Amino acid sequence: MHSILQRGNALLAYVLSVLACLTFACFISTVFLNYRTEVDISTVKILVKNVPDYSASREKNDLGFLTFDLQTDLTHLFNWNVKQLFLYLTAEYETANNKLNQVILWDKIILREENAKLNLKNMNAKYYFWDDGNGLRGHKNITLYLSWNIIPNAGFLPNILGQGSHAFKFPVEYTTSRI
Amino acid sequence: MLEFLDWHMDYKGQALAEKLSRIIITLFGTIGLVCGYAVQQFSMTVYILGAGFVLASLLTIPPWPMYSKNPLNWQSMKKDVYVPKKQKKNK
Numbered sequence A: 001m002h003s004i005l006q007r008g009n010a011l012l013a014y015v016l017s018v019l020a021c022l023t024f025a026c027f028i029s030t031v032f033l034n035y036r037t038e039v040d041i042s043t044v045k046i047l048v049k050n051v052p053d054y055s056a057s058r059e060k061n062d063l064g065f066l067t068f069d070l071q072t073d074l075t076h077l078f079n080w081n082v083k084q085l086f087l088y089l090t091a092e093y094e095t096a097n098n099k100l101n102q103v104i105l106w107d108k109i110i111l112r113e114e115n116a117k118l119n120l121k122n123m124n125a126k127y128y129f130w131d132d133g134n135g136l137r138g139h140k141n142i143t144l145y146l147s148w149n150i151i152p153n154a155g156f157l158p159n160i161l162g163q164g165s166h167a168f169k170f171p172v173e174y175t176t177s178r179i
Numbered sequence B: 001m002l003e004f005l006d007w008h009m010d011y012k013g014q015a016l017a018e019k020l021s022r023i024i025i026t027l028f029g030t031i032g033l034v035c036g037y038a039v040q041q042f043s044m045t046v047y048i049l050g051a052g053f054v055l056a057s058l059l060t061i062p063p064w065p066m067y068s069k070n071p072l073n074w075q076s077m078k079k080d081v082y083v084p085k086k087q088k089k090n091k
Helices: A004-032 B012-038 B042-060
Strands: A042-051 A060-073 A084-093 A101-113 A115-124 A142-151 A157-169
Touching: A004 B012, A004 B042, A042 A157, A060 A084, A060 A157, A101 A115, A115 B042, B012 B042
Parallel strands: none
Antiparallel strands: A042 A060, A060 A115, A084 A101, A084 A142, A142 A157
16 A cells, blocks of 8 residues: 555655646636727728629629728737637628628737737738628728637637727729739 | 665655655745746746746655654564465466
């Protein structure tokens, strides 16, 4: 009885229990923090085209193109329970087809050691801005929001909406030339 | 073989080893929590706890001589007691 293996087993079990407690303490110390912050978004160039969407049907749908500026400082969001941030830019608008459309245009991962002070100028969207019909041309109120996921060591995966948005209009005429 | 490699601790030694391991792990866990919070790096906490685990393993898992200071005093064997011989197995 009480051999080397038993002592090692008891020790390892206790270490793992302590580690679980420490992880929980880390979670508790950050669970009530406010992760919202100011974001400054603006658009530079806005176009809309009417082209066939082969990925859905062959009908011609509206496809928006835009470039944007983005300024925000997310450095203070990082703490010992944040491994990385996942930022994503969403366009929200209302059409006759749908009460609420949400299209993700762009995203970015910021790791702990990376520079979290963003000052992006004239950025292109990463993903296509397709409408499911012809709702974009001449639309007067498209709103851009920046949101982020906090990827923690332990605990919840909060989805935070940045403070600040930008509303813009699409042109009344389709662009037919190549961009 | 060396005597301390006997893998044996007496009862008081077992209690001491367990108590010592609990104290070391709890202490390193607490220090790790404070340090990790101070530098805002949870991996620091985990590494300090790991160091405590290594230290506690070295100090309390091998049967060091300090855990064998209270051996049980067994009664000495009496000579006229009947000791049964090993029976041969029937094949």
